[in-house]
Amino acid sequence: MALWLTQLFNGLSVSSILLLIALGLAITFGLMRVINMAHGEFIMIGAYAAYLMQKIFQDSLPGSWFGAYFPLAIVFSFVLAFTIGYLLETTLIRFLYGRPLDSLLATWGVGLVLQQLARSIFGAPNVGVTSPSWLDGGLRVMTGVVFPYKRLFIIGLVILCLLAMYFYIYRSNPGRRMQAVMQNRDMAACLGISTRRVDSTTFAIGSGIAGIAGCALTLIGPIGPTIGTNYIIDAFMVVVLGGVGKLAGTLVGALGIGMLNMLFEWWTTASLGKVLVFLCIVAFLQWKPMGLFAVRSRSLD
Amino acid sequence: MGRGWLKGSVILIALGMVLAACGSNNNNQGAASPSASSPTPSASPSESASGEASPAANDGGTVKVGVLHSLSGTMAISEVSVKDAELLAIDEINAKGGVLGKKIEPVIEDGASDWPTFAEKARKLISEDKVATVFGGWTSASRKAMLPVFEELKGLLWYPVQYEGMESSPNIFYTGATTNQQIVPAVDWLLENKGKKFYLLGSDYVFPQTANKIIKAQLKAKGGELVGEEYTPLGHTDYSTIIAKIQAAKPDVVFNTLNGDSNVAFFKQLKDAGITSKDLTTLSVSIAEEEARGIGPDILQGHLVAWNYYQTTDTPENKTFVENYKKKYGSDRVTDDPIEAGYVAVYLWAAAVEKAGSFDVDKVKAAAKGVEFNAPEGKVTIDGDNQHILKTVRIGELQADGMIKELWNSGSPVVPDPYLKTYDWAAGLSK
Numbered sequence: 001m002a003l004w005l006t007q008l009f010n011g012l013s014v015s016s017i018l019l020l021i022a023l024g025l026a027i028t029f030g031l032m033r034v035i036n037m038a039h040g041e042f043i044m045i046g047a048y049a050a051y052l053m054q055k056i057f058q059d060s061l062p063g064s065w066f067g068a069y070f071p072l073a074i075v076f077s078f079v080l081a082f083t084i085g086y087l088l089e090t091t092l093i094r095f096l097y098g099r100p101l102d103s104l105l106a107t108w109g110v111g112l113v114l115q116q117l118a119r120s121i122f123g124a125p126n127v128g129v130t131s132p133s134w135l136d137g138g139l140r141v142m143t144g145v146v147f148p149y150k151r152l153f154i155i156g157l158v159i160l161c162l163l164a165m166y167f168y169i170y171r172s173n174p175g176r177r178m179q180a181v182m183q184n185r186d187m188a189a190c191l192g193i194s195t196r197r198v199d200s201t202t203f204a205i206g207s208g209i210a211g212i213a214g215c216a217l218t219l220i221g222p223i224g225p226t227i228g229t230n231y232i233i234d235a236f237m238v239v240v241l242g243g244v245g246k247l248a249g250t251l252v253g254a255l256g257i258g259m260l261n262m263l264f265e266w267w268t269t270a271s272l273g274k275v276l277v278f279l280c281i282v283a284f285l286q287w288k289p290m291g292l293f294a295v296r297s298r299s300l301d
Numbered sequence: 302m303g304r305g306w307l308k309g310s311v312i313l314i315a316l317g318m319v320l321a322a323c324g325s326n327n328n329n330q331g332a333a334s335p336s337a338s339s340p341t342p343s344a345s346p347s348e349s350a351s352g353e354a355s356p357a358a359n360d361g362g363t364v365k366v367g368v369l370h371s372l373s374g375t376m377a378i379s380e381v382s383v384k385d386a387e388l389l390a391i392d393e394i395n396a397k398g399g400v401l402g403k404k405i406e407p408v409i410e411d412g413a414s415d416w417p418t419f420a421e422k423a424r425k426l427i428s429e430d431k432v433a434t435v436f437g438g439w440t441s442a443s444r445k446a447m448l449p450v451f452e453e454l455k456g457l458l459w460y461p462v463q464y465e466g467m468e469s470s471p472n473i474f475y476t477g478a479t480t481n482q483q484i485v486p487a488v489d490w491l492l493e494n495k496g497k498k499f500y501l502l503g504s505d506y507v508f509p510q511t512a513n514k515i516i517k518a519q520l521k522a523k524g525g526e527l528v529g530e531e532y533t534p535l536g537h538t539d540y541s542t543i544i545a546k547i548q549a550a551k552p553d554v555v556f557n558t559l560n561g562d563s564n565v566a567f568f569k570q571l572k573d574a575g576i577t578s579k580d581l582t583t584l585s586v587s588i589a590e591e592e593a594r595g596i597g598p599d600i601l602q603g604h605l606v607a608w609n610y611y612q613t614t615d616t617p618e619n620k621t622f623v624e625n626y627k628k629k630y631g632s633d634r635v636t637d638d639p640i641e642a643g644y645v646a647v648y649l650w651a652a653a654v655e656k657a658g659s660f661d662v663d664k665v666k667a668a669a670k671g672v673e674f675n676a677p678e679g680k681v682t683i684d685g686d687n688q689h690i691l692k693t694v695r696i697g698e699l700q701a702d703g704m705i706k707e708l709w710n711s712g713s714p715v716v717p718d719p720y721l722k723t724y725d726w727a728a729g730l731s732k
Binding site for chain 2: 006010115116123124128129137138148222224225229230262
C-alpha cells in the first residue's frame with residue numbers, strides 16, 4: 001500500500017516534469033509548426049539563469065535573503081529565455097516558416113551553438129545550484145511515504161503554468177489573436193492583425209516557458225551545457241502523442257507517458273521500460289496518427 | 302532540372318579542386334618553414350589542426366604529441382580538465398628543458414564525445430601530424446574505438462581513466478586504475494565494514510556492465526548477497542522509481558557505477574526522498590571532486606567513493622601540483638583522479654623517452670618497464686607486462702566543502718591485474 005502510494009506519486013511527478021518540458025514545445029511546435037530542436041537549449045538557458053540568480057544572491061546580498069532567490073530565478077529565467085527566443089524568431093525562424101526540414105536543421109544548429117556558448121561562458125563541467133532550504137525535506141503522508149516538497153512544488157508550478165497559458169490563449173485578446181493567426185493566417189491578416197508580431201510573441205512565450213522548466217529542473221536534475229538533450233526527445237513524444245496543436249492533448253499525453261513510464265520501470269528495468277513506452281507510443285500512433293486529441297480544421301490539412 | 306543539376310555539380314567539383322589546392326599549398330608552406338608552427342599550446346583545436354603539419358615533425362627542436370579529448374559534446378564535462386592537466390605537465394617539462402633536449406609541442410584535437418571521431422582523429426594525429434605519442438580518451442567506448450587504429454599504425458596511446466579491465470593492448474599505456482586497483486578492493490572493504498547486501502546501480506553501457514559482472518562473482522565467492530541490479534540509460538534523469546525499488550530491497554550498500562549527469566539526478570532525488578548517507582551507504586566509482594562540485598557538496602556529504610588520488614592526498618608532490626594547477630587555470634578549479642592520471646601520463650612518457658634515448662614507439666615501450674615517478678598520488682611504477690601502473694587504492698568520504706577525506710588506503714601501491722588472474726573467483730570472467 002505504502003509502496004503503491006509512493007509510486008503513484010512518483011508517476012504523477014514524472015508526468016508533471018514531462019508536461020513542464022513539453023508545454024513550451026506545445027506552443028512552438030504544436031501551434032506554430034516549427035520543429036524546434038533548440039527547445040532543449042532554452043531549458044538549458046533557464047537552468048543557467050537560475051544558477052546566475054543564485055550567484056548574485058550568494059555574492060552580493062545578505063545570506064538571510066538566500067531563500068528568496070528561487071521565485072526571482074523563475075521570473076528571470078522566463079524573461080531571459082523569452083528575450084533570446086524573440087531574438088531567434090526575428091533573426092532566423094521567421095524566414096523558415098512552412099519549411100519544416102530547413103527549420104529542423106537550422107534550430108538544431110542553433111542548439112549546438114547555444115550549447116557551445118554555455119560551455120565557453122560557464123565552463124564545460126556541470127555547475128551546482130543549491131536549492132532553497134524551504135524546499136528541503138518532504139511531506140510525510142504515512143510511515144514510509146514521503147512526498148518531497150520539491151516535487152510537490154513542481155506539480156504546483158506546472159498547474160500554475162497550465163492555467164496561465166489557458167487564460168492567455170483562450171481568454172485574453174492577445175491569445176485570441178494568436179489563435180486566429182494560427183488557424184487562418186491570411187484571414188487574420190486581412191482583419192488587421194499583425195501576424196509578424198503575433199509570430200514573434202508566440203515563439204518567445206514558448207521559449208520562455210521552456211526557460212521556466214529549466215529553472216524548475218535545477219531542483220532535481222543536473223545543470224550543464226548539454227542538459228537540453230536529456231529532455232528534448234521526451235518533450236517531442238508528449239506533444240506528438242497528445243496531438244499537435246492542443247493544450248489538453250499535451251496534458252493527457254504527459255500524464256499517459258509519465259504513468260506508463262513509472263509502471264514499466266517498476267515492473268522491468270529503466271532501459272527496458274523506456275523501450276516499452278516508446279513501443280506503446282509507436283503502436284498508438286499507428287492506430288491514431290493524429291494523436292490523442294486531433295484538431296479538425298481546414299487550415300491544418 | 303537536369304541542366305541545373307549538372308551546372309551545380311560542375312561548380313561543386315571546381316570548388317573542391319580549388320579547396321584541395323589551397324590545402325596542399327598550406328601544407329607545402331608548413332614544410333618550407335617549420336618555424337611557423339608555434340611551440341606554445343593553443344587552446345583552440347581548429348587552430349592547431351590547421352596547416353601546421355610538417356612531414357618532418359621531429360625536426361627543429363620540437364617533438365609533437367597528440368592531446369585527444371572531447372572538448373565538445375556530453376563528455377566535455379569531464380575531459381576538458383584532463384586536457385588542461387596534460388598541457389600543464391607539458392608546460393612544466395618544457396620549462397625544464399623538454400625531453401631529450403626537444404620542446405614538446407601539443408597538437409590538440411577534439412574527439413567531440415563521438416567514438417568514430419576519436420578513431421578518425423587518432424589516425425590523423427599519427428599519420429599526418431606524425432606525433433610521437435597521444436594522450437587521450439575517457440570513456441571505454443572511445444578507447445575501444447581508438448585501439449585498432451593505434452595497433453594498426455603502431456602508435457602509442459596514454460589512457461588516463463579508471464576502467465573495467467579485461468584489456469591490455471601493446472600500444473596503450475593505462476595510467477588510470479584497473480578493476481583490482483579500485484572496484485575489487487572497494488567491494489572487499491564494504492563487505493568487511495558496511496554489510497553483505499549489495500544493490501548494483503549503473504549506467505547502461507560497457508563499464509558498469511563489466512564492472513558489475515566482476516562484483517557479482519566477487520560477492521558470490523566472499524559471501525555477499527545481491528539484492529538488486531539496475532541499469533539506466535545514459536542521461537536518465539528521473540530516479541524516483543529506482544529509489545523506491547532500492548527502498549523496497551533494503552540493501553546495506555548501493556554500489557554506484559552511474560556516469561555523467563545521471564549522478565546529479567540520482568543524489569539530488571535520493572536526498573529529497575529523505576535518504577542520507579546515514580540511512581544508506583553508497584559507494585561511487587565515477588564521482589570525484591570535479592563531479593562533486595556540479596552535484597552540490599551538501600547533497601553528497603557523507604557518501605563514499607573509491608579512487609587512487611584525492612586533492613587532499615598528503616604528498617609534497619601533490620601540494621605543488623594542486624598549486625600549479627590552480628595558478629594556471631583559476632583558484633576555483635579542483636583536481637581529481639583522472640586529472641592527476643593525465644598529468645602523470647605525460648611525465649611517465651617523458652621519463653620513458655629519456656630512458657630509451659629515442660622517440661621511437663617500440664624503444665619507448667621497451668624502456669617503459671619499471672619506470673618510476675613520484676606522482677601527486679605517491680610513487681607510481683609502470684608494470685612492463687601489461688602496461689598499467691602500480692597505484693595505491695584509496696577509499697574516501699565526501700565532505701561538506703566538496704573535498705574528499707581518505708578513510709582507508711591500501712598502504713602500498715597495488716600491482717595491476719587487468720584480467721584478475723590472481724583471483725580464484727574471477728576465473729572464467731575474462732572469457
